Ligand SMILES: Nc1ncnc2c1ncn2[C@@H]1O[C@H](COP(=O)(O)OP(=O)(O)OP(=O)(O)O)[C@@H](O)[C@H]1O
């Protein structure tokens with residue numbers, strides 16, 4: 109009964125954060141639909157009435173997209189800011205930027221946090237299924253970079269077999285790489301290049317704008333070449349067709365008048381690739397969205413062969429394949445392994461810290477205090493970051509080692525507190541009795557106090573392990589693909605969070621529930637004695 | 638064998654033991670009585686090094702404890718604790734060990750006796766305190782009297798030259814007091830050196846060779862039990878014994 113209730117809660121949570129990508133009306137997603145045959149949906153009227161076009165983006169993406177204006181702190185700058193202002197002006201409203209974590213732009217759009225996404229948002233196959241794309245406002249190249257001294261890598265996706273190539277998770281470049289290289293997924297733009305320099309990966313495939321800013325300045329790296337063209341476009345809700353059509357028209361006017369070219373030139377990102385934007389046709393749009401059957405020998409604008417059977421609309425949510433379920437189980441295995449290894453480090457280290465704090469010489473006790481306060485006082489995410497990226501020039505840990513060390517050292521601080529409480533709960537008479545028999549303090553601790561303290565602490569330790577099982581999902585920031593990361597990857601592939609989310613929740617639950625039963629048993633046994 | 642010389646002990650500013658000088662001889666049983674707060678426990682704990690003291694000295698055979706922290710006396714302390722056993726009012730049995738485990742613990746891990754040998758010896762000791770049938774029991778499964786008898790066996794397992802007992806029967810149910818006192822009487826008869834803090838006047842009178850009365854941190858009476866109890870010299874002793 110407990111299990112059923114838990115799964116129901118999980119289902120609700122997944123639904124509300126993942127949104128409902130399949131039931132929405134207006135599923136003709138973005139293809140220039142004949143507007144006369146459609147009843148107005150009120151989206152344009154709503155924006156006009158509000159007098160503001162709310163556009164979502166993440167300033168963390170940095171220049172030249174949307175970034176903090178160094179000359180006017182607190183104000184945003186970037187070619188997308190200028191574009192948003194121009195678009196709003198064409199609609200007769202004001203533009204209002206809404207800051208949103210980049211990885212959650214789509215769910216936020218679906219939850220009405222803003223009207224459109226306008227932030228280097230690449231047209232990718234999974235996204236086509238969830239949002240309505242305008243024609244592109246920027247054409248970029250997926251640019252491959254590698255270490256200068258590494259001659260193996262050529263500007264050909266087929267040459268990458270067996271190599272580790274870094275890219276942003278769920279990006280266009282990731283799609284290009286799928287099936288051709290071992291993909292190392294990142295959340296930020298600086299880290300893939302840093303890891304390539306450090307030798308953790310063989311190359312990086314990312315948008316040319318990103319490569320220019322983050323990759324090219326690194327003297328150790330060279331540009332290998334471009335593998336495919338991709339597009340930034342405005343993403344709206346499929347249901348907001350009126351607004352979409354109006355924005356398409358506004359964008360066309362901004363392009364035709366040469367205003368977009370001026371905007372792009374201001375950030376020095378204009379190039380010949382943008383010439384095609386002026387003559388963008390309905391066919392071009394269909395090809396970009398991968399809706400038309402690919403001509404023989406033509407891979408379509410999205411690169412790579414289209415997934416699924418021919419003729420299936422790419423907007424339909426995909427079933428999870430058995431292969432994906434297997435990947436989930438592997439992800440769960442990694443989560444469990446990471447947690448066990450990290451706990452295996454946290455337990456002895458925490459014990460050493462607790463004993464040092466209580467019985468060590470003043471200097472050692474003070475150091476242990478500092479350790480505990482430091483690790484409890486700073487976010488584990490930051491600690492992982494520093495350990496993996498910050499110290500890369502000093503010690504080059506592989507991702508799994510860094511994850512185990514990072515989580516283990518963090519949890520050691522919590523374990524130290526748990527043991528300290530346990531040690532202090534052992535009656536003083538126990539230590540005195542041991543000492544009175546001629547034991548040294550270390551021996552008395554080892555033989556008498558600690559075994560009892562550990563028994564007292566065991567329920568808390570078990571609970572901490574359950575918490576660690578879930579906290580281990582944080583290591584995805586340092587490229588480890590564990591259960592949660594696997595879930596988000598599959599969710600994008602299948603275009604829905606519901607099934608992957610439920611499976612993910614179930615797997616976590618299957619790992620933690622036996623442990624919490626164990627913790628309860630231990631507590632009961634402790635209460636009895 | 639134990640000589641206490643001009644011992645002084647303070648808790649903060651409060652003097653708890655003032656200028657105590659006394660010698661305990663081998664093979665003798667000494668009972669330590671006196672009103673609550675008189676310093677009896679503190680004196681015992683000083684001898685065993687569970688408390689430090691501020692002046693004077695304690696000598697056990699050739700081992701000497703001096704004022705100051707435990708670190709300074711570390712060597713002497715460990716040696717003294719192996720020679721002088723302690724039995725607590727609250728037993729303090731190791732709660733994660735069986736009766737047998739409690740008795741074996743120190744011989745094996747302090748003296749380095751082989752487990753097989755230690756087991757034999759522990760069984761014999763438990764038999765001696767009448768607990769051969771309770772060897773596998775954990776402390777929480779035993780009565781107070783049983784636990785205290787295990788605690789005595791545990792102290793005896795180190796073959797102590799002297800045994801310090803701090804009110805060994807005070808925390809027991811009245812009907813359990815006898816079984817522990819019987820064990821102590823037996824030990825006394827066998828010539829075990831003991832220093833017993835007790836409120837059991839009959840036991841003190843029958844089993845001890847000498848009685849000390851500790852009051853306000855000083856020894857105010859010292860002599861054979863009959864003499865101290867029947868003809869106390871100090872008026873405080875009379876008050877304490879209810880012979881005002
Ligand atoms: N750890 C301590 N800190 C401060 N004062 C203490 C401490 N231990 C004992 N005392 C004080 O020292 C004095 C002597 O205490 P002690 O326990 O030695 O007395 P006692 O003769 O054993 O009494 P009782 O018969 O009640 O056990 C008391 O006044 C007590 O309050």
Ligand SMILES: [Mg+2]
Pocket residue numbers: 677678679803
């Ligand atoms: Mg006392």
